[in-house]
Every structure is written in C-alpha cells, then in structure tokens.
Amino acid sequence: MKKRLVIATLLVIVSLSFFGVPSPDQGRVLAATTTTQNNQLAVEAKADQLIQTGRSLIGKATYSNSEYKPTSPYKFSCATFLMYIFGENGVDLATYNEDYMMQQGTYVARNQLQKGDLLFFNSKNTSNVPDHVAMYIGDNKVIHMADPKQNIVISDLDSKPYYKDNYVTARRVLPSLLPSNPATKGDSIVELSYDLMNKVTMGNVNDEKAMKFTGAGFVNYVYKKNGVSIGSTTIKEQMNQGATVSRANLKKGDLIFFSNAIGSSTPGFVGIYAGDHRIVIPNSNGILTRVLFVDYYDQRFLTAKRVFTEKSAPVVVPPTVSATSADKLVVFATSLTSKVKFGYVYDEKSLTFTSAGFTYYVYKNQGIDLKSKLASQQAKIGIAVQKANLQKGDLILFSTDNKGTNIKQTGIYIGGSQFVSLSTSGSVLKESLNSDWAKKNYVSARRGL
Known part of the structure; x- marks a missing residue:
C-alpha cells in the first residue's frame, strides 16, 4: 500500500468561531479538554465527508479482489474501497484487510450505529473472521463495494437476509483515529x-x-x-x-x-x-x-x-465570530475572480497583488488584520489547524517547490476540499486540495486570525 494516505488528523470543531472583535470574555484560557458535544460535531462532519466521497464513486469503480487502482477507472475490493475513501478524507486505516480493520476503533452495538461506523460480515457464517466490510451512512443503510455484479451500492440493512444472518460486529473508528483536541x-x-x-x-x-x-x-x-x-x-x-x-x-x-x-x-x-x-x-x-x-x-x-513528554499547557481560544462571517469572507474572495491581477506590488486601486497580498486584502476587507503581506509571516498568525479539520475561511499555506516545507504562497479554504488563491498566471483560481500540486506543496493552515 504505497498510496499516500493523508493522516488521520482532525481537530474537534469548536462551537466558538474564530474571527472578529473580542468581547471582554473572549480570548480567554480554557483547559485542554474535549467536550462531548464538540467531539460529536467533529465526528458527524468527518462522516459526512466520507459518505460524500463514497457516493461520488458510485458508477465509477469496479470490483477487484486482486487489484487496487485508486485512479479512474477505479478498482477496489470492499476493504480497499473504504481504505480509499477514509484516506482521501485524512483518516488512515493503514490496512486493506477486513480482519485488521475490525481490530481498530471501539465496539459499537448494532442498535447504536452512527454514520462512519464500519460493519463486518462473514458470508460463510463459520467464524468471526470477516470477509466483507461496509460503512454505515444513516437511516439503516450502508455503502459498500458489494460484489463484481453490483460494484459500489447503498443497501438497506433490512433488504436482504444476508445483512442479518452474516453480521459479525461493528467498530467505531471515529473519533479514535482522529487527533486529540487540542492536538498534542x-x-x-x-x-x-x-x-x-x-x-x-x-x-x-x-x-x-x-x-x-x-x-x-x-x-x-x-x-x-x-x-x-x-x-x-x-x-x-x-x-x-x-x-x-x-x-x-x-x-x-x-x-x-x-x-x-x-x-x-x-x-x-x-x-x-x-x-x-x-x-x-x-x-x-x-x-x-x-x-x-x-x-x-x-x-x-x-x-x-x-522521547518527549506532552506539556499540559492551557489553550488560548481566539476571538469568536459566527459561521456567517466565514461565509462572507469566502463569498468576497471568490467574487474577485477575473478582477484581481498578479504582480509584485500591493495596489488596492488596481487590485494588483502577490498571492499573500491577495489574502491580506481579502481578510482586511472583512476586518481581519494579517499583519503582513508576506506568506511566511502570515503563517505565524492565529493557531495551527490540521488539514483534516479545515473550515471555511481558514488560511492555507503552500510551498512552490513540491517539497511542502518553505512557505511561499497562500490560499483561502472555501469548503469541499477546495481553496482559492491568486496564481502567478494573473487570476484568482479555485483549486482542489487533492490536486497533485496541492498535495506536494501543502504546508499548513491557520485559524483564529
């Protein structure tokens, strides 16, 4: 399994948001703990991403128990299908073996299933070693690479005796395969x-x-x-x-x-x-x-x-803002397509900027001061956010040499694994974080600017 799986990394979605003018009780210090509510929000958000990716592959992949092909035309077994959709969304199952998958996460009763849970079946019904795995998507349904005839399908668990008679167990891998909150x-x-x-x-x-x-x-x-x-x-x-x-x-x-x-x-x-x-x-x-x-x-x-010890330092929560403010920032950034030009200057009258000048201008328009028009300096503002937990309005930082180390370019996350940035070609582009360039040059992301 040489395919790059983007780690399993997701910070919990906090109920506080991250922009705007602080009130007297904002910017306070909170203990480094995870609340049940926020943890559940993070799990639900990640599960929805997994389901969306899985659905997008219906009709585009064929069953193969001997070949794993993670590019179109896709070829998956039941296990490699799930390994792929988890990996595409930053969660590393680290295996294409159903039995090994079944040993991860925590046990969950069948009457307590939630989106993102893995369900295991044994068609021979002779042991507890699974030979099939599916993912629960809610409403008593699973998505799975079923067999060579059906390929990827969504099935109701009451639609066939198979799902009852051959059921082995279910495992909850979200949030156990996700990072802590805050990240250690x-x-x-x-x-x-x-x-x-x-x-x-x-x-x-x-x-x-x-x-x-x-x-x-x-x-x-x-x-x-x-x-x-x-x-x-x-x-x-x-x-x-x-x-x-x-x-x-x-x-x-x-x-x-x-x-x-x-x-x-x-x-x-x-x-x-x-x-x-x-x-x-x-x-x-x-x-x-x-x-x-x-x-x-x-x-x-x-x-x-x-070889190291974790420090139990308190976490400083940044100033808050509503999700609507992030939406406004994204709308403004995307509205500049075909209006902004690239240049090695910062000129608001002619809308001519470097990539970091562009992000500086966009955030400034929303009342947020990035302090600098240099990408390397913008990378010091706010708090780090892991790639798997990006939210609308987050600042994304890239290299330009395909090494993902030295920060030279910036972008703004707009949701759906997409970002906008001002390219040297002279226009604001909407791109995917799953593109080859983005994968090779992604460095980090910041929030709480």
Missing part, C-alpha cells in the same frame, strides 16, 4: 510524517536540503521539526534514547523498534506510533503506514521508546 505534540509528529510521504526520498544518506533520508534520519528530522531533539540518525543510538514504554501503553509519537529477523535482538528499522495500533514506517520503499498487529511487525517487535 504526538499528533503533530504523526501529521508531519504523513505530510512528507510523497515529498522525501529514502536512501542511504541524510540531506535535509534535498529531503533525502535514511529511516532513522527521517525520524530524527520529523522530531526535530517538532522541537524534539533525538540527536542521532542511527537506529541503535535512537533505541537508547528516552524511556522504555510497554506495548500496551503506547502513545502517538512513541518510537517503535523492530528486528529484521524473527528472534533477533538487533534493531533493523524504526517506526513512529500513530495511535490505535497504526505505525508509520520509513524504509527503502518510502514512508508506509501499517497496523502493528500484522504478523510481520508483531513477530519482530523489540521495544518502544518515549
């Missing part, structure tokens, strides 16, 4: 690992400028970018760092060490624990994601190390 350092480490999947070259050298790394060098780079100094690019030395952690107590960001051969005590490669049994493995084949209970990794597990 472990979340940030995992997110950067995912973001770099198609932006680094693996080999026998470590060259940060060229973005070339060994496995241990990649780990050292990712942690350094998150303020954690490992100080070594060799696996043996990294295994001597930090505190030993039992396998039962793993947390996001822990280092996991494996041998190359069963029974050996010599570390052969290192992985980053991504939460809920998932691991990020940098090796000669690239940056891969897997689940820890696969036999290969289970049998070669040596130890795990925790």
Whole structure:
C-alpha cells in the first residue's frame, strides 16, 4: 500500500468561531479538554465527508479482489474501497484487510450505529473472521463495494437476509483515529510524517536540503521539526534514547523498534506510533503506514521508546465570530475572480497583488488584520489547524517547490476540499486540495486570525 494516505488528523470543531472583535470574555484560557458535544460535531462532519466521497464513486469503480487502482477507472475490493475513501478524507486505516480493520476503533452495538461506523460480515457464517466490510451512512443503510455484479451500492440493512444472518460486529473508528483536541505534540509528529510521504526520498544518506533520508534520519528530522531533539540518525543510538514504554501503553509519537529477523535482538528499522495500533514506517520503499498487529511487525517487535513528554499547557481560544462571517469572507474572495491581477506590488486601486497580498486584502476587507503581506509571516498568525479539520475561511499555506516545507504562497479554504488563491498566471483560481500540486506543496493552515 504505497498510496499516500493523508493522516488521520482532525481537530474537534469548536462551537466558538474564530474571527472578529473580542468581547471582554473572549480570548480567554480554557483547559485542554474535549467536550462531548464538540467531539460529536467533529465526528458527524468527518462522516459526512466520507459518505460524500463514497457516493461520488458510485458508477465509477469496479470490483477487484486482486487489484487496487485508486485512479479512474477505479478498482477496489470492499476493504480497499473504504481504505480509499477514509484516506482521501485524512483518516488512515493503514490496512486493506477486513480482519485488521475490525481490530481498530471501539465496539459499537448494532442498535447504536452512527454514520462512519464500519460493519463486518462473514458470508460463510463459520467464524468471526470477516470477509466483507461496509460503512454505515444513516437511516439503516450502508455503502459498500458489494460484489463484481453490483460494484459500489447503498443497501438497506433490512433488504436482504444476508445483512442479518452474516453480521459479525461493528467498530467505531471515529473519533479514535482522529487527533486529540487540542492536538498534542504526538499528533503533530504523526501529521508531519504523513505530510512528507510523497515529498522525501529514502536512501542511504541524510540531506535535509534535498529531503533525502535514511529511516532513522527521517525520524530524527520529523522530531526535530517538532522541537524534539533525538540527536542521532542511527537506529541503535535512537533505541537508547528516552524511556522504555510497554506495548500496551503506547502513545502517538512513541518510537517503535523492530528486528529484521524473527528472534533477533538487533534493531533493523524504526517506526513512529500513530495511535490505535497504526505505525508509520520509513524504509527503502518510502514512508508506509501499517497496523502493528500484522504478523510481520508483531513477530519482530523489540521495544518502544518515549522521547518527549506532552506539556499540559492551557489553550488560548481566539476571538469568536459566527459561521456567517466565514461565509462572507469566502463569498468576497471568490467574487474577485477575473478582477484581481498578479504582480509584485500591493495596489488596492488596481487590485494588483502577490498571492499573500491577495489574502491580506481579502481578510482586511472583512476586518481581519494579517499583519503582513508576506506568506511566511502570515503563517505565524492565529493557531495551527490540521488539514483534516479545515473550515471555511481558514488560511492555507503552500510551498512552490513540491517539497511542502518553505512557505511561499497562500490560499483561502472555501469548503469541499477546495481553496482559492491568486496564481502567478494573473487570476484568482479555485483549486482542489487533492490536486497533485496541492498535495506536494501543502504546508499548513491557520485559524483564529
């Protein structure tokens, strides 16, 4: 599974919004906790995205149990279909095996299903090992890659005896596969690992400028970018760092060490624990994601190390604004299509701007001061928001060299995985975050400007 899956990362949608003039009690400090209400809102929003992606593939994909083709004409099995739609929406299942999927998340009773839950079936009805998986979409219905005749369909769970007679269990993977609220350092480490999947070259050298790394060098780079100094690019030395952690107590960001051969005590490669049994493995084949209970990794597990501690610092909530204000910002930004010109100046009379000048002008028009007309400086305003939890009006930051590191260009998220930006071609363009350019150049996003 070499396809890049954009990590599983979603901050909880907070009931407070993020723009406008603060009232006396706004900008206050809140404890770093997740409320049940906000957590449910985040799950529902993510589930709706998954359902929309799944529906969009009806009639465009065919069943294949031997080939995975994530581009048109699509080919999926029941499991790779779900792996794809979750991955396209920033949630990494890290496996195309139904049995391994069934070991993730938490158990949910059949009479308590909610959108986004995974349902497992066994057509042979001889064991609890599933051979089919579907996703619940509400109203007693599931979407799934059914078989070679039906392909992707939406089925009512009462429409056929199959769904009752062959039902095994259901698992809730939202929000367990999503980041914490607020995001922890472990979340940030995992997110950067995912973001770099198609932006680094693996080999026998470590060259940060060229973005070339060994496995241990990649780990050292990712942690350094998150303020954690490992100080070594060799696996043996990294295994001597930090505190030993039992396998039962793993947390996001822990280092996991494996041998190359069963029974050996010599570390052969290192992985980053991504939460809920998932691991990020940098090796000669690239940056891969897997689940820890696969036999290969289970049998070669040596130890795990925790090389940093999370700080329980309070979270400062930015000034609030209604969702309507974000809508107004997006409407204004899109209204400038064909009116704005690109240039290395900032001229409101002629509407001539750089990309960062364009975002500065749009936010200014809505009463928001980005403080600078430079992309790199705008990246310091507000708070970081993870890619999987983008909301209308968020500022998006890009590189321009396909490496996703140095911020050179800005855009404004308008919803539906789309953003607008002023291109060097001289016009305001509406583009998809799923385009090759956006995937290669996405760096980060900011909110609470």
